[in-house]
Amino acid sequence: MAQPTTDPVRLPPGPRAPRVVQGIRFMASRRSSDGALARRYGPVFSLNLPIFGKTVLISDPALVKDLFTTGSDLVGRATNLGEVLGPGSTFSLDGEEHRQRRKMLVPPFHGKRMAGYEAIVEEEVLREIAGWPEGTEFETLPSMMRITLNAILRAVFGADGAAFDELRELLPRAVEIGSRLVVLPKFFRRDLGTHSPGGTMRRYRRRYDEIIDSLIADARNDPAFDERSDVLSLMLRARYDDGSVISDRHIADELLTLLTAGHETTATTLAWLVERVRRHPELLDRLTEEVDAGGSDLQQATIWEVQRVRPVIDGTSRRTLQRIRLGEWVIPENHVVMVSIAMAHAARDRFDDPSAFNPDRFVGAAPDNYAWIPFGGGIRRCIGAAFANMEMAVTLRTMLREFAFTPTSAAGEPYRSRGVANAPGAGGRAVVHRRSRVDLPTGPATAAALG
Template sequence: MAQVTSDPIRLPPGPRTPKLIQGLQFFTSRRASVGGLTRRYGSAVTLNLPIFGKAVLISEPSLVKDLFTTGGDLVGRATNLGEVLGPGSTFSLDGDEHRERRKLLVPPFHGKRMQGYEAIVEEEVMREIAGWPEGAEFPTLPSMMHITLNAILRAVFGAEGAAFDELRELLPKQVVVGSRMAVLPKFFRRDFGPRSPGGTMARYRRRYDEIVDSLIADARSDPAFDERPDVLSLMLRARYEDGSAISDRHIADELLTLLSAGHETTATTLAWLVERVRRHPQLLARLSEEVDAGGSELQQATIWEVQRARPVIDGTSRLTLQRMRLGEWVIPEKHVIIVSIAAAHSNRERFDNPSVFDPDRFIDNPPDNYTWIPFGGGIRRCIGAAFANMEMRVTLRTLLREFIFEPTGAPGEAYHSRGIANAPADGGVAVVHRRATMTRPVDSVSTQAAAG
């Protein structure tokens, strides 16, 4: 755990190139840039970046653990997402307000409630894959987006109808614009007219608020309101320790956070899952055998390994609120600390042969929360992590039960940035055959593709 200190500032080494050059390298080719920096300077690097300013990039698990176990009195939020999602989003809150909000939001996404949501996810998977073509290449990312968006909408609001249909159309557009705005300097996020990113986002947000206000009114007027299991109703019934409720505007912000962050990152991971397993024929065969036998251990390990090898989020960050010691370094107040998820997942001291895609590393060995960090960590770990994992398990299980996936020897798909999330450039291409119509085995690739 990091500690307050009055010791002299001591920052890690780093490049001396101008801020603009460092920023261009970091934001346009982040993975290559971070890889080069960690190879040259080690697992802690000082940077000078646009938007962030002076920052320390870390990937060493011991430093990551110290940061994630540090309380909200020492580190706070360091992200633009709160400005995009609204003042009531957990991305906008710090200190006691953030901690109290998390206490209210965690219960709907844990425990027995997950079992109730599983049926929703499977229904959405079956609905989407009904139109999948057989024997022809197609990108799976659009389908994964549909599945995860529909599932989170139903889990959040508990029903379907005209409002839900409009949200299905509105939210993907809103997420695309919001993702781009989140990585822009504050000046460029302003409303410069109806066609500017800020103006477009403001228009989408006005309509979103109108829809959510109507859904809140519908929920409150429902005679069965006290028994409704949807997230919206749970949030409306939730009370802080002093008996007060979350305001309607803050509920709208939190729901937008859940809907935006909860569907795109999960969908992108599922597309990467398809991309990875098709390049490992022996694993693909084992997964099919496991689902036929009613097992799930290898499926879960494969999901964990996809998240390790192809994390869809580059990093997570904190802002120091006081001068503090982190490992051997002393970091000043108002300094950004960036945790590189990709670099942490490639740490050779924590993962054997990290460049190799190997789900067996997680068999009987669940990932550690300070070396495997696709959901971030500490007091700001993703609230929907359990829901996202459930979505991926149910989706993978259903796909393996319904289809045979053709393996491929094609090179791995490159990364494509969607603003916040990194997706497979070709959309996680698949070729499938329905098990119900299979008359002969699909020819398999005789050797495994390179793990790159």
């Protein structure tokens, strides 16, 4: 882990272009820009960026591990997400307050509770794919968005109703605006009028708070409140070490964090999964055969590999609270250390032929927590990681059980930025045919998708 030090500052080399020029390159073509800089300077280099300021970008897994295992007294949050999600979001908290909040939020998304959520996810997948067109190419991303949003809403609130219907309409619009506001300077997040992005987001937030206040009241008034297992009820019953509760406003912020961050990134990964698998017919056959046989090892490995080669989040960051030593570098206080997820996933010393899409690399071998980091790491690792993985596994096996996917030789879809997340540029397009419930054919490429 990084250590505090009084040694002279020693920063890695980096480009000398003006901050605005570096910022334009970083925002406009981050992947190609970071790759070019890595080829010139190696896996650690300095940047000077708008919003973030002076930044050290790292991708070496050893340094990533050091950063992720460093205590909260030395490094803290370095993201604008908290400004959009609210002061009660874990993205807004540091130190002991963050540690205690995280301790309260982890249990609903781990262990035996996952089994209870699986049925919810499968129901939502079956409901959505029932309307998929056969033999016609279509975008899967909108379907994945609906599946993951409905699943997280049901897991969080435990039921359906008018309030949930309104949230289904409200949240996608709020996520679209909020994810873009996060990567813009603070000025653009202000309420500059009804039609400004900041004003629109504030209007959505007011209505969201009204809905959540109503749902909180309904939960507390439920005679079966103490037996309820939905996330909202668990949060309302949770207690800090001193016996105090999470305030209603902070609960609203945390729920918004779970609902937004917990559905878009998972949905985008699922669209990438369709995009990748369709371009590998042999893998498609093997996955189908495994589903028919009741297995899951290759499915899990495929999910991990999609997250490696198509990470939907570019990076994760920390801000130094003291001067620290990180590897051979000495980084001053109030300096951002940014981890490039894509570059870490392409490290040749950790992955053989890293540019190849090869799920077999993970069959029987779970990924390393500091080389494979789609969920971040350390004390700020995504709380919903286990839930997201379960969602992807259930969705993949259900789709393969119900449909044969037609392979394609088309070039891979390019990245399209949605602000925070990077989606397949054509929406993760697919051509499917419903499989016979009597005779479930397999190979090659599920009999050319039953053609």
